[in-house]
Amino acid sequence: MSETVLMKGNEAIAEAAILAGCRHYFGYPITPQTEVAAYMAKKMPKIGGTFLQAESEIAAINMVYGVAATGHPAMTSSSSPGISLKAEGISYLAGADLPALIVNVQRGGPGLGGIQPSQSDYDFVTRGPGHGDFHVLVFAPSSVQEMADLTGRAFHLAWKYRMPAMLLADGTMGQMMEPVNLPEPCNAFGDDNPWAATGTEMKRPHNIINSLDLSPENLEKMNFARFERYAKIEETECLWEEYLMDDAEICIVATGITARVSRNAIVEARKQGLKVGMIRPITLWPFPKKVLAQAADQVKAFLCVEMNMGQMKQDVELAIRCKKPVALCNRVGGMIPTPDEVLDSIRKIAEGGMEA
Amino acid sequence: MAHHEIVIAGFGGQGLLFIGKVLAYAGLVEQRQLSWLPSYGPEMRGGTANCNVILSDDPVGSPIVQHPNVLIVMNTPSLDKYEKAVVPGGKIFVDSTLISRKVERDDVDVYYVPATQMAKEMELGNLANMILLGTVIRETACIKEETLEEALKHVIPARKMNLMGVNLKAVQAGKDYRP
Amino acid sequence: MIVFEKPHALTDTVLHYCPGCTHGIVHRLVAEAIDELGIEGKTVGIAPVGCSVLAYNYFNCDMIEAAHGRAPAVATGVKRALPDNIVFAYQGDGDLASIGMCETVSTAARGENITIIFINNAIYGMTGGQMAPTSLVGQVTQTSPYGRDPKTQGYPIRVCELLSTLDAPAYLERVTVNSVKNVRNAKRAIKKAFQNQIDGKGFSFVEVLSACPTNWGMTPQKALQWIDEAMIPQYPLGVFRDKEA
Numbered sequence: 001m002s003e004t005v006l007m008k009g010n011e012a013i014a015e016a017a018i019l020a021g022c023r024h025y026f027g028y029p030i031t032p033q034t035e036v037a038a039y040m041a042k043k044m045p046k047i048g049g050t051f052l053q054a055e056s057e058i059a060a061i062n063m064v065y066g067v068a069a070t071g072h073p074a075m076t077s078s079s080s081p082g083i084s085l086k087a088e089g090i091s092y093l094a095g096a097d098l099p100a101l102i103v104n105v106q107r108g109g110p111g112l113g114g115i116q117p118s119q120s121d122y123d124f125v126t127r128g129p130g131h132g133d134f135h136v137l138v139f140a141p142s143s144v145q146e147m148a149d150l151t152g153r154a155f156h157l158a159w160k161y162r163m164p165a166m167l168l169a170d171g172t173m174g175q176m177m178e179p180v181n182l183p184e185p186c187n188a189f190g191d192d193n194p195w196a197a198t199g200t201e202m203k204r205p206h207n208i209i210n211s212l213d214l215s216p217e218n219l220e221k222m223n224f225a226r227f228e229r230y231a232k233i234e235e236t237e238c239l240w241e242e243y244l245m246d247d248a249e250i251c252i253v254a255t256g257i258t259a260r261v262s263r264n265a266i267v268e269a270r271k272q273g274l275k276v277g278m279i280r281p282i283t284l285w286p287f288p289k290k291v292l293a294q295a296a297d298q299v300k301a302f303l304c305v306e307m308n309m310g311q312m313k314q315d316v317e318l319a320i321r322c323k324k325p326v327a328l329c330n331r332v333g334g335m336i337p338t339p340d341e342v343l344d345s346i347r348k349i350a351e352g353g354m355e356a
Numbered sequence: 357m358a359h360h361e362i363v364i365a366g367f368g369g370q371g372l373l374f375i376g377k378v379l380a381y382a383g384l385v386e387q388r389q390l391s392w393l394p395s396y397g398p399e400m401r402g403g404t405a406n407c408n409v410i411l412s413d414d415p416v417g418s419p420i421v422q423h424p425n426v427l428i429v430m431n432t433p434s435l436d437k438y439e440k441a442v443v444p445g446g447k448i449f450v451d452s453t454l455i456s457r458k459v460e461r462d463d464v465d466v467y468y469v470p471a472t473q474m475a476k477e478m479e480l481g482n483l484a485n486m487i488l489l490g491t492v493i494r495e496t497a498c499i500k501e502e503t504l505e506e507a508l509k510h511v512i513p514a515r516k517m518n519l520m521g522v523n524l525k526a527v528q529a530g531k532d533y534r535p
Numbered sequence: 536m537i538v539f540e541k542p543h544a545l546t547d548t549v550l551h552y553c554p555g556c557t558h559g560i561v562h563r564l565v566a567e568a569i570d571e572l573g574i575e576g577k578t579v580g581i582a583p584v585g586c587s588v589l590a591y592n593y594f595n596c597d598m599i600e601a602a603h604g605r606a607p608a609v610a611t612g613v614k615r616a617l618p619d620n621i622v623f624a625y626q627g628d629g630d631l632a633s634i635g636m637c638e639t640v641s642t643a644a645r646g647e648n649i650t651i652i653f654i655n656n657a658i659y660g661m662t663g664g665q666m667a668p669t670s671l672v673g674q675v676t677q678t679s680p681y682g683r684d685p686k687t688q689g690y691p692i693r694v695c696e697l698l699s700t701l702d703a704p705a706y707l708e709r710v711t712v713n714s715v716k717n718v719r720n721a722k723r724a725i726k727k728a729f730q731n732q733i734d735g736k737g738f739s740f741v742e743v744l745s746a747c748p749t750n751w752g753m754t755p756q757k758a759l760q761w762i763d764e765a766m767i768p769q770y771p772l773g774v775f776r777d778k779e780a
Contacts, residue, residue: 004384004387005384006380006381006384006392006510024612024615024616026612031396032396050615050616052611052615054608054641055637055638055640055641056637056638058605058608058637058638059605059608059611059637059638059641060608062601062602062605062608062609062612062638063608063609063611063612063615064612065601065602065605065608065609065612066581066599066608066609066610066611066612066613066614066615066616067612067613067615067616068612069599069609069612069613070579070612070613070616070617072616074612074616088602089602089605092601092602096600115396171396172393172419172420175393175394175396176391176392176393176394176419177377177380177391177392177393178390178391178392178416178419179384179389179390197579197597197598197599197613198579198597198617198620199576199577199578199579199596199597199617199620200575200576200595200596200597201576201577202575202576203576206546206594206595206596206597206598207597207598208591208592208597208598208599208600209598209599209600210591210598210599210600211600212588212589212600257418257419257420260416260417260418260419261417261418261420263417263418264417264418267417336420338420338422339417339418339422340422
């Protein structure tokens, strides 16, 4: 581990990507993730990498697709409206089985929405952001340290499974500074990518990077094969953090900034004798279903704290097969729930007054 | 356990984020737990701006300061907005050159510092923020005096390091100020 | 003895193009240029969406299929990752001048050191003959059944002329393949567009006026004639930029 430095979340992503070996960044300006591009613009030319401000979000993701097709690590970053535009390219990356990193520092929506933090892209990105049957790995950091660590992990797993990965942060995570220990430089990517389009050197049959198959039989086979891979990932790559769950009777489920807010509320609730804990999903796809299902045997109720209209709540209900009530404490449009609001919800549940 | 939740608010361009960063880096030098969170968006370009800093011996939960125990304000709208949020027994630091009204609460400690006026008289340019910071450090001990210079080395851009002297002078003026 | 051989840069896959379509000719010209320049082993081609969507099956070099209109962006990514390789995009008029116009103009404006072969046949072929950005005024298509009406459907886009307003492009030329003479000329232009890239000259672009007898509703012979009679007056042949000249 290197020395501890103070960094904005967005900068930590950029530096961690470089340390992981990424040398190609393509982006388009949008608040609140601009620091990622600014950092890359400064750093990439000095280390022989590419920073390119693309003509559009669509072009940026397709440039990423081009680099990925050559077997090199590439990334782009944006915020919610920009991710809508990238959806086409993400679907093509998934269809062509190409690894890449997409950073989404979420803001309020729908439409142009606002620029303040949000978690309202949850459904959009966890279901496979684009047309067709597919998934992307989705990581939800909750600290600047995790912004750095999960960037490296996202690259690593994208490469391991040859699929796109998304770092799903929000405006607060991107803008805040915290102490961070940056990882050691490494190369998360194999140098030998026999599938890549790098030129045949007249030594092998040509490689084709492609998502088109006009034979329904073949296309079906490819989809089934891809989902077998996804099943393996769901089995092995779930990440979550448990906080004070040992004796918990109420389980908060929250990610990113709302998990931070919930921590304050839990500390306060415990002072008042309320047995509250938290399961914080770190991967949103794959979603940590098992640990939630186990918790359902222990707790009386769940409380989802979200900055959307309860999108993750549905996943929690599915994971626990609706065994226990799941309540929602939410703010939207760029508003962030306060610890007091979360505490209120906890109290209501404890008093049996909050309907799930 | 020392735990400071600080809100710094005023107009964009007054150096609010800057003194927030000084506090955050001082926290880093002192190996404490901390977070620094700016408001962002159009405010950064001339409107109202604020910055939340938490310095603590415990891990920081939410980086959003809901109830500050230290409030530093450099315009009236910010005092209007945050006065009620301060915890009882908290401390409010007011640039009294820019804010003519008094704090209405009587359950907090208030420090009126004519920082903008002092900066002008001492030819310290726009370092009213640093003067206020001096008073804050004296009254709250949220950071150690000896870590200030080290923190400033992180925050002042390398090409402007010649400004270290005036920054320290401004902080000293704030420390020495008594109404 | 002169033997007419298939270029090595073409695979043995049988082309799917309609009778009288000129895609086959242009594929061959691209392959001949790749052969003659000895660059097959380091060439990466980008296929578009449209009639030539399956071009990745026909060229022997490494190939990448791009989303509709995005080939120049994909080519940019490839070239930035592999600056010593040769990268070309092969695109039709709907792909390049309609849905992908932003990518086309921006890639040209950056002067990316790539080669683009632009097939302009004034119609969407793959989807069954809809109006293209390059369809002529009065041209009857499935989506302009009464003829392209400039009042509601605007005028055709002259891509070479449009790109020639930019500073960066190294080479812009419009050719056609409707006669032996014109095919030879097209070959020269395409080869030059690859040579430019080898020489690091920058963005090189060849527009090829092409025939679509099926969707134009003409015999192959009549279609070649229509290029002379209708297309060339709207799209004059020639060099619009040659930084060398």
